[in-house]
Amino acid sequence: MICFLNAHIFNNHLLPVNDFTPHLKNNFELIWPSIFLLVCFALLVFIKITSFTKVIKIIQASFNIQAWQQLQREDYNPYKFYSVILAILFGLNVSFLIYKLNTIYKLILVESSHLLQFLAIFCIIFTIIFAKIIANKLLILFTGTKSAIHQYSYYSFIINQTFGLFIFPFIILAEFSKINTLFFLSAAIIIIAVSVLLKWFRGVVFSIVEERIGILQTFTYLCTLELLPVLVLTKLIVETF
Numbered sequence: 495m496i497c498f499l500n501a502h503i504f505n506n507h508l509l510p511v512n513d514f515t516p517h518l519k520n521n522f523e524l525i526w527p528s529i530f531l532l533v534c535f536a537l538l539v540f541i542k543i544t545s546f547t548k549v550i551k552i553i554q555a556s557f558n559i560q561a562w563q564q565l566q567r568e569d570y571n572p573y574k575f576y577s578v579i580l581a582i583l584f585g586l587n588v589s590f591l592i593y594k595l596n597t598i599y600k601l602i603l604v605e606s607s608h609l610l611q612f613l614a615i616f617c618i619i620f621t622i623i624f625a626k627i628i629a630n631k632l633l634i635l636f637t638g639t640k641s642a643i644h645q646y647s648y649y650s651f652i653i654n655q656t657f658g659l660f661i662f663p664f665i666i667l668a669e670f671s672k673i674n675t676l677f678f679l680s681a682a683i684i685i686i687a688v689s690v691l692l693k694w695f696r697g698v699v700f701s702i703v704e705e706r707i708g709i710l711q712t713f714t715y716l717c718t719l720e721l722l723p724v725l726v727l728t729k730l731i732v733e734t735f
Contacts, residue, residue: 526609527590527669534586534662537579545576552580556656556692562649572651581651584658585623589616590665591682594675646697657689 541549554561571577593612596602603611630647634640661682668678 524608530586530590530612531666531669534583537583538659538662541576541579548574548576549580552577552652553656553659556653562652565652566648572648577651577655580655580658583662584654585616585619587658587661587665588686589619591661591679591686592619594665594668594679598676598679642701645700646693649696649700650693653689653693657685661685 551561551565555565556562572581589612592615593608596611596615597608603614606614627647630643634643664678664682664685667673668675668682671678
């Protein structure tokens with residue numbers, strides 16, 4: 495019996511024993527993404543319970559001009575609690591989406607922990623959003639095109655809230671599904687691209703059709719404040735980190 499208890503696990507086995515010492519398992523599952531997604535889901539549940547009808551109006555206003563005009567007549571306030579939560583969820587979901595892409599293609603902060611990568615991307619996303627808000631305020635001050643910029647800013651805000659909800663299921667699937675992660679990440683990227691095109695289309699309508707602003711000014715605004723900062727900042731971050 496004593497000999498049996500002290501026998502090595504590979505005795506009487508065809509596999510040769512090369513090392514008799516135990517080895518620690520260094521691989522571990524990340525816990526924080528599950529906690530992060532659970533918090534996001536809890537926020538969605540809270541919004542559904544407290545402000546479901548208002549969220550539905552925001553989603554409808556993203557695709558229907560009559561619903562958008564109705565929302566304006568109701569004095570839509572982007573600083574309402576449910577609206578702020580939706581905006582935060584958009585930033586969190588986009589940040590997590592970029593983080594997942596960064597873990598695959600290893601663009602920035604490769605040597606840093608996964609949590610630090612996500613936090614850095616989150617800070618970058620909200621810095622871009624804050625910078626765009628300041629730029630819009632300055633543009634209104636110097637050009638006097640308050641109505642068009644306000645309409646476009648509010649519509650962009652609503653689009654972000656809506657499509658932030660749309661990409662959330664794909665982020666969950668990308669994290670937990672056994673199917674290729676890139677399939678769900680690609681779907682989320684397509685959704686984000688559609689939201690950008692929809693914002694630009696409505697921006698052209700607001701500027702050219704409703705406010706009678708020239709095509710050149712509209713094109714310059716969209717490229718300067720929507721596309722150029724993102725491209726420049728992305729290039730700077732990739733080259734720096």
